[in-house]
Amino acid sequence: MAALALPLAGVALAKAQAPVSSAYHVTRATTLGGDGRWDYLTLDTTGRRLFIARQTRVMVVDPETGASLGEIPGVAGAHGVALAEAGGHGSATAGRDGSVTMFGLRSLAVLRRIPVGDDADAVLYDPVSKRVFTFNGDAASSTAIDPVSGRVIGTVPLGGKPEFGVSDGAGRLYVNIEDMSEVAEIDPVRLEVTRRWSLAPCVEPTGLAIDRAHRLLFSGCHNWTMAISDAKGGRTIVQVPIGDGVDGAAFDPGTGLAFASNGEGTLTVVREDSPTAFHVVSTVPTRRGARTLTLDERRHRIYTVTASFGDTPKPTAAEPRPRPSLAPGTFVLFTLDP
Secondary structure, eight states: OOOOOOOOOOOOOSSOOOOOOSOOEEEEEEEOOOSSOOOOEEEETTTTEEEEEOBSSEEEEOTTTOOEEEEEOOOTTEEEEEEETTTTEEEEEETTTTEEEEEETTTOOEEEEEEOOTTEEEEEEETTTTEEEEEETTTTEEEEEOTTTOOEEEEEEOSSOEEEEEEOSSSOEEEEEGGGTEEEEEETTTTEEEEEEEOTTOOSOOOEEEETTTTEEEEEETTTEEEEEETTTTEEEEEEEOOSSEEEEEEETTTTEEEEEETTTEEEEEEEEETTEEEEEEEEEOOTTOOOEEEETTTTEEEEEEOOBOOOOOOOSSOSSOOOOBOTTOOEEEEEEO
């Protein structure tokens, strides 16, 4: 593990925070079943629906009961979902064929498939530019799409492999560049990279979250650290320890807590004491494979998913790093509350 910088002393957060405990724990485990691996989760807080990218499709479930509310089929290598309420459409990325599946937000009906770029992975809706952005890993680019018509507006070369991205809601996007250990800042209107900075000693940043009020970014790194950046100054402030195998991050503006979901089977909870001081407050047991998450800001609730694993096949020339098999019917949704 790389050496960790020490947090700086700072004053209390300017905004008042809700008196919510940082002692998160699993309050419910709901078996969803079904076949296939998974990636990002997206919560529709208005419709109380949870979208789960599930290898060949997107599952839509009630996050409270686990009841199926529908499915978006034909998403080859499903990675993520973005919801554009104003346009009435959603967008699901398909990594295997580098496309986006546009669907009706209410009906869930597939409307069209849009070619974007190789390994279309993370995706977000930016409310300022009113555009959907995909982050295409192998193409090292981001593609902007009109969320109403589905028209491709343009492509932003990123100079490296993008992972998760966020919008600051004020005219800038930020994305982790995994193979360069950087953050890139994007102008979503002009479609260009305006700045970038190093996250070193962070290695392979994946999950990304944002504190919009203080313009802070939280990048989950594969060397067991969370790199916290000052987006205004374009610099890394501090690195704090997290678990192994991170792929998801979230920040709750109501409590000042940041989260990292780690594939080893833990959730790391980090408190923002001030815009320059942070510390780990708890490491919550989940289950192996629970590496992605989504946050319900209204209820200060975390959702994550995983399944039970079987044997790992022996490496071959065609598959030098095989993944363990999944036990059928064991896919489960975990709810974590403070």
